[in-house]
Amino acid sequence: MTQATKVTRTMTGPMPVKILVALKVNGQSRQLMLSPWTTLLDALRDHLDLTGTKKGCDHGQCGACTVLVDGRRINSCLTIAVMKDGANVTTIEGLAKEGVLHPLQQAFIAHDAFQCGYCTPGQICSAAGLIAEGKAKSVPDIRELMSGNICRCGAYPNIVAAIKQVMDAVGDKS
Template identity: 80%
Template sequence: MGDVTHEIPERTPIHLIINGVSRTLDLLPWTTLLDALRDHLALTGTKKGCDHGQCGACTVLVDGRRVNSCLTLAIMKDGAEITTIEGLAKNGALHPLQQAFIDHDAFQCGYCTPGQICSAAGLLAEGHARDADEIRELMSGNLCRCGAYPNIVAAIEQAMGRS
């Protein structure tokens, strides 16, 4: 084998609006949005679950749409508005979904809760769910190992105005 040189790519400046705050990060091109949030911005509410996009623990909102941040390269979202669980509450008041999750005890260990709530916020914004069956179908990408699904559905129904 000849002399092979592997150059490490340069860091790239990425501009994101995270929970309403404009941020510029210098990231390697393979940095996931999840790792940018957790490791570079210390926003640890977003969880690393399976790291394969199968559990939904890493769900955040990107320009208002639900996204698995573990499968999304940060560089792909340059200029985007990102909302994490830390950014849902406003002026010291919990987001209606956060309050509904408390009201319905829609969590046990709490590990999946940030992803569940962010996904539910996206679901509400999409406006496609009309009943419990549709909520279950549209939330199927978010897993709860504790089995709090009935309470999660009830919380989402409450936030939809159907408590």
């Protein structure tokens, strides 16, 4: 490498300080000291050992990292954790209550809605958000509103069937 093409990187100024971030994660209050650039995904996985949320593309294109923040589904890989200070975060680990699987978790098992399972936590969290939004009224709606969650194994028919089953059950109760 010639001197003209050599690239050097130097730090100027002090390193950024870590920032205290308070989150309520799966019902538990948590406080974390995080670098300002830490994503919510990395905070969950690396700092809280909640590894159910998956790192897929790290660009917000696959949905493997989907979690619920204040009840809304988001791509945690695109979300800076300090921006969610004070938020209520639900991951796949927080959907089951007192040892009882969430209806979507049960439906995914009943409909064999996964093969490798890598996308499943994001699919289920996204489906929980979808149902809470109340916008999906049909199978085509489910397909469209879940299009941000990729399944490389192609288990889409079973995923849609599982979501529809729970959506119908929720609709029957209202």
